Amino acid sequence: MTHAHEDPRVTAYALGELPPEERAAFEAELAKSELLRDELEQVEGTLEALRDEIRAQPKDALDEARRSRIRAALPQRRRRARTLVVTAVTATAMAAGALLFFQTAGRERDAAEVAHVSPKLALDEEKNMPVRAATVAASAASAPGQAPGDDEHKGKRLDREAYDAFQDNPFVEVATDPRSTFSVDVDTASYSLMRRHLNEGRLPPKGAVRIEEMINYFAYSYPEPEAERPFSVSAEVGAAPWASGHRLLKLGLKGKHVAPADVPGTNLVFLIDTSGSMSDENKLPLLKRAFSLLVQQLDAVDRVSIVTYAGSAGMVLGPTPGNDKAAILGAFDRLDAGGSTNGGAGIQLAYKLAAEQMIRGGINRVVLATDGDFNVGMTSQSDLVDLVEQKAKSGVFLSVLGFGSGNYNDSTMEKLADKGNGNYAYIDTLNEAKKVLVEQATGTLMTIAKDVKIQVEFNPAEVSAFRLIGYENRVLAHRDFNDDKKDAGEIGADHTVTALYELVPVGGAAGVPGTDPLKYQRPGAPTGSAVKGELGTVKLRYKLPSSNESQLLEVVVRDSARPESGDFRFAAAVAELGMLLRDSPHKGSSSFADVIRLASSSELDERRRELVELARKAEQLRTRER
């Protein structure tokens, strides 16, 4: 036992900070030891004296000037100017029956304004219900493009889904703020979510449409990175199809290829939601098939564990070598949905197993599969996010796979994956499972660079205003770019990340939408570097997965008169579709016909053809709506 004088439990006890289980043990010791009782009294006396001292200090308050500055910045005041927009979002989201949780996020963090009801409030009831019969008869194996189910159900089942609503990034004048800073995002969930909505015969809620995730769903051809670099950076500039006179800058990052043989080992802990709501055909049964696909790729050096959470957390399969397929697949087969969700306890067990089996230099990951509720038990969303963030620092990353519909909680899942150095995909069909877990397995699982941040500085001699398309919830403060403590997104092996900027060139006929010229100042003095020809400079900061120090990469971007590439046209088409679905204020002359024309002018593979199909569906739905 610790000597009483050095026992921090004494102070913790006096302050009421001992957890209940330790408290009982401590009190038992107290009863036995006079020394310990003395010690406690001493400590309590000292604490009391200190408390008195601290409380005797003058009661300071802020002065009126500073106070009124704060009052001026209060959330509601800032929002007033946008009431119209917010109301519009609300109305649409309600129409879709999906309003549980919404917020607006502007271009900068500081424009982010929030108004929401906690998603938890609305979720409890359903999760506590006994196992529901499968209500969607969608066959897991159905090709993308069809998801049967009766119409009556669809409207109702949506009402528990939670999406964060947000505003499109606005145009920013280069004269007043030449920089744009954001974190990369390789998530693709928004695209498959949108597909599910359209295939089920309705337009997706605007909050579910994240344009960068739609763009990043597709692969584009970018050069392989130079040796030593984890990824390559390239840029292409062309016409913005929806706004005459505007240019479009497409930035592309490509993660290096890692051959499966070069991965020292894969340590996966599947953390599976087996709560009652997971029994639907497009959830647990689909999930079992999806994971079986992934497991086929593992071998003897790899480890697989399975943890479930439903009522209580349990280990279904202890760490098992990857080549023992019979044991692993058998365990998946035995999974059964029933009970309520306690994501918190399951996550802790999963991380514990992952840490115990840690493969140095390998892939160490908790793969969370759920329909997105964590509503029973100890965990608040922020605790959960904290836990995941902390574990990511220890080298165990998180992948989040979303399943099903009905009470889908998009916002929590995206946040968890974001903080857990992970990625977030939505699995609606077996084809999607193949894409995420087989074709892109190394990318999904093997992180090659973390905390990847992008900062673009535009040249006032060429660009008068810019707008980052998508990445609304990834925008960073400019000062965070060089701050290695600020978390940002990860890039996996073979991943491509694409970002589009809409640019308003200097001197063109097109002005900056919505702003008047300044009355009191002229734009600052350009440096000698601000020569014609350079649109701007792209700076990237990233860390290697095992490092805490970032490295810097810089690329200068120039406009060119070259015709746009097929990839460029396709990415522009995806952005246009996203803007139409979001009913973006910046959509300009966008139209579904335009999306179809643009996309079709690029070389279409099966996946890209699907986008064209989805655009057609969206057009029909929109026409019907009006």
Next chain:
Amino acid sequence: MQEADARWVLEALSRYEAALLRYATSLVGRSLAADVVQDTFLELCRAKREEVQGHVAAWLFRVCKHRALDLGRKQRRLRSLEEADVEEAPDSGPVNKLERKEAATRVGAALARLPEREREALTLKLDAGLSYKEIAEVMGLTPSNVGFILHTAVKRVQRELGGEVKPTARVAGRTS
């Protein structure tokens, strides 16, 4: 909902303003503390509520600390440019001296003599009423680190005060 958001910030303001001001004062001195606290609440106005909710106190004190350190660094840089000397450990700025002078009581003096970290943890606990976990978040430590630091701090103050704190009297006080 919008009303509630504003009210939420105002509630945090009235609840933590005084403790934040004292905390900021202990970090950067009185002259800068008000700016630091003002900036902290401006940041809160801009923050996403769901990122802050559930740990407002820890969030406020952490932001306050970062802001204070930022400002403090700038000030020190300015000063060292102007005076080109300052042979002080980075942690014992003029603030500490000031506080030492100001400490009117023996307990106050003992508190002021504590190592920076210990005094910070004690202030966060006893003044701001943060939990170990929240203090851990603010100071970038684990909760058990915090427990250890606080215990060490309490023992140090106890030693400094010698027999001044009468445990028996306290016991009597507690039961009355």
